[in-house]
Amino acid sequence: QQQVKQSPQSLIVQKGGISIINCAYENTAFDYFPWYQQFPGKGPALLIAIRPDVSEKKEGRFTISFNKSAKQFSLHIMDSQPGDSATYFCAASPGGFKTIFGAGTRLFVKA
Amino acid sequence: SAVISQKPSRDICQRGTSLTIQCQVDSQVTMMFWYRQQPGQSLTLIATANQGSEATYESGFVIDKFPISRPNLTFSTLTVSNMSPEDSSIYLCSILTGWANIQYFGAGTRLSVL
Numbered sequence: 001q002q003q004v005k006q007s008p009q010s011l012i013v014q015k016g017g018i019s020i021i022n023c024a025y026e027n028t029a030f031d032y033f034p035w036y037q038q039f040p041g042k043g044p045a046l047l048i049a050i051r052p053d054v055s056e057k058k059e060g061r062f063t064i065s066f067n068k069s070a071k072q073f074s075l076h077i078m079d080s081q082p083g084d085s086a087t088y089f090c091a092a093s094p095g096g097f098k099t100i101f102g103a104g105t106r107l108f109v110k111a
Numbered sequence: 112s113a114v115i116s117q118k119p120s121r122d123i124c125q126r127g128t129s130l131t132i133q134c135q136v137d138s139q140v141t142m143m144f145w146y147r148q149q150p151g152q153s154l155t156l157i158a159t160a161n162q163g164s165e166a167t168y169e170s171g172f173v174i175d176k177f178p179i180s181r182p183n184l185t186f187s188t189l190t191v192s193n194m195s196p197e198d199s200s201i202y203l204c205s206i207l208t209g210w211a212n213i214q215y216f217g218a219g220t221r222l223s224v225l
Contacts, residue, residue, distance in 0.1 A: 043203050
């Protein structure tokens with residue numbers, strides 16, 4: 001019940017395309033859903049986050065879609081760029097504490 | 112955003128020795144966390160370290176193996192004791208801050224045990 005399931009494990013997208021990463025959770029106590037971006041040799045950095053009272057949040061080229069009834073949320077990267085190539089982690093926590101991370105998705109954007 | 116500095120950034124250690132990792136934050140924070148990230152894997156929470164109290168360890172992690180100190184609101188250390196090759200991993204310091212409870216991470220300490 002504490003797991004956050006993330007897919008796909010890896011993703012290759014053409015430059016300018018849309019990258020989509022999906023996550024699912026079971027614990028209804030989760031109320032904060034962040035996405036982290038990690039480049040090699042760096043710690044994860046918060047990219048965008050959503051709370052379950054909204055169904056979508058957009059920041060620039062990054063959009064989170066949230067489906068509370070299905071317990072699913074996804075990250076969409078529009079107009080993907082080679083600089084977006086990184087590992088992306090979805091996560092979930094109850095009130096921002098004890099964050100549970102998904103397995104990660106390695107994104108490669110081809111120039 | 113907060114600035115988190117971890118030292119050392121990487122180290123190669125011999126089996127049976129111990130390594131202490133330092134985490135310094137540029138602002139006072141109540142909650143600090145230590146994570147482990149094995150190569151190509153996700154992050155696993157080791158423990159939560161609050162100033163003035165004993166660290167709280169997650170299942171599978173014990174104080175004798177991973178003692179933690181939290182002497183003040185800007186600093187913490189994690190020691191990896193009696194190391195074995197299975198301890199080779201990236202160890203990350205993290206803090207929770209801000210009204211929105213945003214979590215920030217240090218760059219990590221890359222540990223290799225021979």
